[in-house]
Every structure is written in structure tokens, then in C-alpha cells.
Amino acid sequence: MKDYRLDFPLLKRKYNNQPLVYFDNAATAPKPQAVIAAVNDYYHLHNANVHRGPNFLSEEATLLYEGARKKVADFIGADKEEIIFTAGTTAGLNLLARAWGENNLKAGDIVALSRAEHHANIVPWLQLKEKLGIVLEYIDVKSDGAFDELSLDKIFDQPRLRVLSITQASNVLGQFYDLKSILARAQARGVLTIVDAAQSIAHRPLDVRSFDCDFLVFSGHKLFAPAGLGVLYGRRDLLDKLPPFLGGGGMISEVKEQSFSPLADSLKLEAGTPNIEGAIALGAACDYLREISWPAIIEREEVLVDYFFKKLETCDFVRLLGGRSGRLPLFALDLQGFHPHDAADLLGEQGIVTRAGHHCAQPLHDALEVSSSLRASLSFYNTTAEIDIFFRTLQSIKKSFSF
Ligand SMILES: Cc1ncc(COP(=O)(O)O)c(C=O)c1O
Structure with missing residues (x-):
């Protein structure tokens, strides 16, 4: 062996x-030599900003960065255009609560979470509760770690249910949740579905097309890549409608003194210089795991x-x-x-x-x-x-x- x-x-x-x-792999995974080498190579050979300029270093860095996006997309069964690089799971969930939540939710609307959520999938919604007056409802978790069917039924009976944001694996109970039916149930009712794959991503294959999730988030550092780099997957039509969350360089098509227009594609959600080496290393981590x-x-x-x-x-x-x-x-x-x-x-x-x-x-x-x-x-x-x-x-x- x-x-x-x-x-x-x-x-x-x-x-x-x-x-x-x-x-302590659930806190952060150690990095294999292949991932360390990818970061090392970037600093030794390229070290340039991406999407920036007609110089060979920047062109190489852009190819590596966009190549990593494709590797990550393939790793979870998505299209390259559906992958946004973020700073991590927490950043992805905050982005969704702000960019989607603030623009689509009203006082009294219900966001459903499970009791097994990490604070990263609770606090951004609590902040929205303070700001907008939304209501949070929690799916009970039974002593064997499974979701309680009765509490699920109760939540699905609520006419104001708008969002289901749920973990695919608990960072305490170790339970892996087969979310297929619960996500399908939410989708059938027009409820937005968000999956927190922070803990599941390093343990089970993921195919975002195999279940009805609108958005999914995870962190690179729990998948053997560096910290400060994460992934937000979003269905293409929903990403198109998502307004830019952060403003700055890299996300605009044009800026005037009194106005701006964002890029049309999903790069509008990656303002500023991204974690280039982190993304490249995450691509290497995907290669490493695929090989195993x-x-x-x-x-x-x-x-x-x-x-x-x-x-x-x-x-x-x-x-x-x-x-x-x-x-x-x-x-x-x-x-x-x-x-x-x-x-x-x-x-x-x-x-x-x-x-x-x-x-x-x-x-x-x-x-x-x-x-x-x-x-x-x-x-x-x-x-x-x-x-x-x-x-x-x-x-x-x-x-x-x-x-
Ligand atoms: C289930 C779950 N969600 C979210 C997070 C937050 O991840 P990060 O701190 O990388 O943003 C963690 C981290 O432990 C987690 O276990």
C-alpha cells in the first residue's frame, strides 16, 4: 500500500x-509537494498579475490562472465560466448574502439553514436579518446526525421560504449529507439553493450537475491548497444576474468620473488582484487528487x-x-x-x-x-x-x- x-x-x-x-485536516489540510511546487514555480518563473498586460510574464500567469479555473471546473463538473475565485468559503457565503440576498430578500422572507452549519453559513444571514428583517429557520439534526424530516416538512410548508443554504458535511458530526432530494424539493418550490461544501470537498467526488444547487462554495486550504483562496460555483444564468459585490480594478469594462460599467462575464465578481498563486496551486491539488x-x-x-x-x-x-x-x-x-x-x-x-x-x-x-x-x-x-x-x-x- x-x-x-x-x-x-x-x-x-x-x-x-x-x-x-x-x-486536524478539517481545520486545514497539509500541502503535498505537488502543490508546494506549483506555488514555488509561480514565484520563480512568472510572478505577474493576471489579465493585465501585454508582457510575457503576465500572459503566462494568466494562462496558468485561467487553466486552474478550468481544472477546478472539471473537478466539480462545472463550466469554467461558472467558477469564481474568492478568498474562501466564508467569503463566498458573504458574497451571496450580500450580492444576492440584499437584492432579492425582504423583511419576513425565510432563509433555511440546518443546525449543523458552521458560523460561516450562519453569521452572514444573521447580519442580513439585522439589516433587512429576514427570518432564519433551522432544520433540526437528530442524535444520529441526520436531518429531522418533521422539521424539514415544517420549513418547506412556509410560504415565505426563499433560500435554503446548507452544508454537505458537518464539521462536528462528520455526517455527509446526500442533499439530492432536499435540494430538488427546494428547487421545485423556486427556493434558491446554496451548498457549503467546505468539509465534503476533500472526501467525496462532487458533480454540481448531479443535484439542484444554484450556488456552491468551498475553500482551497481544506483541499490541500493554500489558504486565502476559495471557490464560488454559480449557475451561469444566476451569475449573469448577480451584481458585482466589490468594485475596483479587474471587474470593470469602463469607468467614467460619474459612472462605471462592469464586465459582462463572471470576472465582474473578482475585483482587485486575485490570489493567483493560490488558484494555480488549487489546480495542482485537483490534479494530485485526480491522480490518486x-x-x-x-x-x-x-x-x-x-x-x-x-x-x-x-x-x-x-x-x-x-x-x-x-x-x-x-x-x-x-x-x-x-x-x-x-x-x-x-x-x-x-x-x-x-x-x-x-x-x-x-x-x-x-x-x-x-x-x-x-x-x-x-x-x-x-x-x-x-x-x-x-x-x-x-x-x-x-x-x-x-x-
Ligand atoms: C462546514 C464549514 N463551512 C465553512 C467553513 C469556513 O471555511 P473558511 O474558514 O475556509 O472560510 C468551515 C471551516 O472550517 C467549515 O468547516
Whole structure:
């Protein structure tokens, strides 16, 4: 079996003389050498602004940047014209709340979210609630992580429902949601659909044409590319109608002292100098994953999930949040007898990187009646041996708290 850990320079480092066990992929993924090389090449060979000028460096940079857009489009089954580069998932959702929401929603209109949302898909809508008086409704999540059908029905019964903005995978419950039927239901009622693919994008193949989503967002850094670069996918007809959100260079066709006209294409949504190296690197990350292949990634992750469950049974002081089926290799743990922050600190002393807290999902933690949890989030390159190290260390931390 190929050891994919070797592709990631970060994983060669040690901490306190221990090998690094990186179980914080949901926060940000490490970067494989192929992605680092793409950034390096851009600085060493091109380093120019895009769409700017008739010099060979800028022409090369533009070709690489637009080539990356095509790679990303192919990666999610979209057309190149439907891909907007943003600063990340948060930036994409804010763009939609402002550019679409402010222009299409009125007081009393309902935006439906699930209780499993990250703050990035809550706060922009709360800001719109303060500004416009829209109403937020939440789909309940059951203890097994699935959406509650009754609460879904109730929300779909509301005549003022205008937007469904929903995550494809929970960054706490690890649940992957098959959104097909819920999105189809929304579309049939003329409700705008937005998918937050921040957590699902690195674990499952995505084909935006296979379900009824109008917009979809994700971040490059969770897909093995640099931070500060994300993607907003939008259906072409909807992007055409979306007014520019930020104004400046790169998005205009003409500027006069008292007026301007934006570009007709989707570049109108990419004002200013974009994160060129980030986009090129994201293209390289898509190539890297395509080469490994989705069946291989899923197979490895399923082995990790099963093994994690098995080891979990040996720890009676740990309660897993969420259910077992349809789970990505992401586990939030409620610990008895010690605090998740202490656990994360002490695991860190042994070179094991996890995360503790509410993981920017406070409403979900409130609903689960836990204030914080310890999250271990794995990826295809992790190993069962690393899971052994994690549980062995967790057991000895528990013992040290038992005296
Ligand atoms: C489900 C989900 N949505 C949105 C975000 C926000 O992503 P970013 O901070 O890259 O904008 C995250 C980050 O953890 C997430 O897990």
C-alpha cells in the first residue's frame, strides 16, 4: 500500500521527538509537494498579475490562472465560466448574502439553514436579518446526525421560504449529507439553493450537475491548497444576474468620473488582484487528487473510519457526537473526566495535532448540550497506526486525570 504521508513535507517533522500525527485536516489540510511546487514555480518563473498586460510574464500567469479555473471546473463538473475565485468559503457565503440576498430578500422572507452549519453559513444571514428583517429557520439534526424530516416538512410548508443554504458535511458530526432530494424539493418550490461544501470537498467526488444547487462554495486550504483562496460555483444564468459585490480594478469594462460599467462575464465578481498563486496551486491539488482517484481515497478513508470506531469501543470515557453511518473520517468526542482543551494540549505535547472547542458551530454544540468537544479529523493519507497512537495517548491522558 502506498504511503501517501510521504507526499506531505509537513509530516516529516517531529515535535518533542515524536513523529507528527496530523488529525486536524478539517481545520486545514497539509500541502503535498505537488502543490508546494506549483506555488514555488509561480514565484520563480512568472510572478505577474493576471489579465493585465501585454508582457510575457503576465500572459503566462494568466494562462496558468485561467487553466486552474478550468481544472477546478472539471473537478466539480462545472463550466469554467461558472467558477469564481474568492478568498474562501466564508467569503463566498458573504458574497451571496450580500450580492444576492440584499437584492432579492425582504423583511419576513425565510432563509433555511440546518443546525449543523458552521458560523460561516450562519453569521452572514444573521447580519442580513439585522439589516433587512429576514427570518432564519433551522432544520433540526437528530442524535444520529441526520436531518429531522418533521422539521424539514415544517420549513418547506412556509410560504415565505426563499433560500435554503446548507452544508454537505458537518464539521462536528462528520455526517455527509446526500442533499439530492432536499435540494430538488427546494428547487421545485423556486427556493434558491446554496451548498457549503467546505468539509465534503476533500472526501467525496462532487458533480454540481448531479443535484439542484444554484450556488456552491468551498475553500482551497481544506483541499490541500493554500489558504486565502476559495471557490464560488454559480449557475451561469444566476451569475449573469448577480451584481458585482466589490468594485475596483479587474471587474470593470469602463469607468467614467460619474459612472462605471462592469464586465459582462463572471470576472465582474473578482475585483482587485486575485490570489493567483493560490488558484494555480488549487489546480495542482485537483490534479494530485485526480491522480490518486476517488475510489482509492474513499476506500482508504472507510478503513480509517472502521478502525477508529473499533478503537473507540475500548474507551468508555469517550462519547462520539453524531451517528455512525454516512460518516467522513471526522470525529468530535465528548470526554468524561477531563476537558477537551486539556486533551488537545497534552496530545499536542506528543506530536498529535487535534482541535478542541466548538469548532465554529456553537448553535450545534448548544443543541447537543455540550460546550466543547475534541475533534480528530483524518484524511486519506492518515494510517491506522496513527489511530493507535492517538488512542494510546488519550488513554494515558485519561489515566493521569484519574488520580
Ligand atoms: C462546514 C464549514 N463551512 C465553512 C467553513 C469556513 O471555511 P473558511 O474558514 O475556509 O472560510 C468551515 C471551516 O472550517 C467549515 O468547516
